[in-house]
Amino acid sequence: MLKDVTFGQYYPAKSFVHRMDPRVKILLVIAYIVFVFLIKSFIGFLPLIVFFSFTVALSRVPVGSVFRSVKGILFLVIFAAVLNLFFYGGNDAKVLEIAGYPLKWWIFSVTEQGIINAAFMSLRLVLLVLGTCVLTLTTTPMDLTEGIESLLKPLKYIKFPVHELALIMSIALRFIPTLMEETDRIVNAQKSRGADFESGNIFRRIKAMVPILIPLLVSAFRRAEELGDAMDSRCYSGAKGRTKYKVLRMGYRDLLGAFAAALVLTAIILINIYFPHIV
Amino acid sequence: MNALEIKNLDFAYEGGKNVLSGINLTVSEGEFVCLLGRNGSGKSTLARLINGLLLPARGSVCVFGMDSAEKKNLFEIRKRAGMVFQNPDNQTVASIVEDDLAFGPENVGVERAEIGERISYALSAVGMEEFRYATPSKLSGGQKQRIAIAGVLALKPDMLILDESTAMLDPKGRAEVTSVVRELNKNGMTVISITHYMDEAVDSDRVIVLSEGKIVMQGVPAEIFSRAEELARYGLNVPKAAYIAKKLRENGLPIAEGIYEGEALEKALCELFQKG
Numbered sequence A: 001m002l003k004d005v006t007f008g009q010y011y012p013a014k015s016f017v018h019r020m021d022p023r024v025k026i027l028l029v030i031a032y033i034v035f036v037f038l039i040k041s042f043i044g045f046l047p048l049i050v051f052f053s054f055t056v057a058l059s060r061v062p063v064g065s066v067f068r069s070v071k072g073i074l075f076l077v078i079f080a081a082v083l084n085l086f087f088y089g090g091n092d093a094k095v096l097e098i099a100g101y102p103l104k105w106w107i108f109s110v111t112e113q114g115i116i117n118a119a120f121m122s123l124r125l126v127l128l129v130l131g132t133c134v135l136t137l138t139t140t141p142m143d144l145t146e147g148i149e150s151l152l153k154p155l156k157y158i159k160f161p162v163h164e165l166a167l168i169m170s171i172a173l174r175f176i177p178t179l180m181e182e183t184d185r186i187v188n189a190q191k192s193r194g195a196d197f198e199s200g201n202i203f204r205r206i207k208a209m210v211p212i213l214i215p216l217l218v219s220a221f222r223r224a225e226e227l228g229d230a231m232d233s234r235c236y237s238g239a240k241g242r243t244k245y246k247v248l249r250m251g252y253r254d255l256l257g258a259f260a261a262a263l264v265l266t267a268i269i270l271i272n273i274y275f276p277h278i279v
Numbered sequence B: 001m002n003a004l005e006i007k008n009l010d011f012a013y014e015g016g017k018n019v020l021s022g023i024n025l026t027v028s029e030g031e032f033v034c035l036l037g038r039n040g041s042g043k044s045t046l047a048r049l050i051n052g053l054l055l056p057a058r059g060s061v062c063v064f065g066m067d068s069a070e071k072k073n074l075f076e077i078r079k080r081a082g083m084v085f086q087n088p089d090n091q092t093v094a095s096i097v098e099d100d101l102a103f104g105p106e107n108v109g110v111e112r113a114e115i116g117e118r119i120s121y122a123l124s125a126v127g128m129e130e131f132r133y134a135t136p137s138k139l140s141g142g143q144k145q146r147i148a149i150a151g152v153l154a155l156k157p158d159m160l161i162l163d164e165s166t167a168m169l170d171p172k173g174r175a176e177v178t179s180v181v182r183e184l185n186k187n188g189m190t191v192i193s194i195t196h197y198m199d200e201a202v203d204s205d206r207v208i209v210l211s212e213g214k215i216v217m218q219g220v221p222a223e224i225f226s227r228a229e230e231l232a233r234y235g236l237n238v239p240k241a242a243y244i245a246k247k248l249r250e251n252g253l254p255i256a257e258g259i260y261e262g263e264a265l266e267k268a269l270c271e272l273f274q275k276g
Ligand SMILES: Nc1ncnc2c1ncn2[C@@H]1O[C@H](COP(=O)(O)OP(=O)(O)OP(=O)(O)O)[C@@H](O)[C@H]1O
Pocket: B013, B014, B016, B019, B037, B038, B039, B040, B041, B042, B043, B044, B045, B046
């Protein structure tokens, strides 16, 4: 049941994208996000969409899985679109008319710019989510943690606890299935005592969660204490004097990725210069 | 040099009364010692003291000649006396077996290439070579506990302390773990095993019974398990085979004293039947 839910949405495969260095992938996603915000016109999205499509094709992740991620933010996209549609201000904005009736009511009005803006914003949001989701689909949480740790390494010089942060992340990931299993067990135990989690209004249901959350919390603290002892007896004493077994290595794939990103950036800058208008 | 030397040890948790008092215990290298006692008798506390997780209030604990009272020894003590706990789920730190086994050696600063070798060694010692890239949460209880043992073995210890490491396992998992520990002991590992299963204690070199923080019985299994009444006073049973042998003896069958273990009982009974 709950146990089978894996954290994130990793899609196991051995593709070109899967094998890239997680650090490079994280940096590429950051670059991608910056690109999305650099783009000023619809035509500017073209190189980015080509880049994205290529990546998805290379990753061998089914297109359906990639697009499923948009479902989660559909509400946000619609909300942003509606806001843009109705509230696009500006005095010069021309209110649209349908069969002689102006599309205007109280403070709401539909303008041509409003429609264009709504479409532009929606596209931006969708591309943003699609891009980041390729990262989580092709990188295990463990690798992501390693990547983040390695990228944050310079922060060590200002005494930022990089190693501790990475260890906390990887322990959290490690305990997700364990705690899921435990939640399952507690839910079943409470159900067998007649607890009802499925009926009643929202407040009732939230209240019904209390007998699950409290034992879960208590057990999590007990586990934390035991884990602390186990770590101590395995000689853990912080980052000092520690070696690292796993090393991340960059390869030709990462070089190609960076090169592709540079191409996309050039294309976007050129398009921004030659097509400065949104449509 | 003795693997463990405890002298006049007293210990109390903060604000409580003595949990252990007047403990004197010596364990020689390569010995297999079983620690028995009812709940709350202080077994886990003693184990933690040996591993340096707790420090004595009075007296001393020396592991391979190193006194745990000296802070600089703690690291080395934990390296040489590894501890395996009861719940296998709360001992793994990583989502991949290999990464978890690397944790100990990484902590003590072992070189990368050697960590790889140590992982292979630890996995083969617990017979789980093919699980190097597995996810611990998907393994069976016995396998998880063997991985926990491997995690300790990766530090190349000379002593293994097991605090009820089989308590949460089914009979199959328990058998897996006990046979791994036994094999390690055969190859020279000193073992201190805390257990509630008397049948696990019958093969040990020495049995120690703890009650209310004191060592109340000590000796080879044959001797300890022949003192059933005394054991019962400390909340312990004799192993099943010893119990059956005793009942048979009481009912007039000529079964020798000192039979406390399944195989010996079987042999005695067979001999009896052959005689007619
Ligand atoms: N962290 C602690 N703080 C205070 N008292 C403790 C703590 N841990 C254990 N004790 C007390 O110390 C005594 C001995 O506990 P210990 O855990 O050593 O017993 P045990 O023999 O391992 O028992 P069990 O068979 O249940 O594991 C008990 O009375 C217990 O209540």
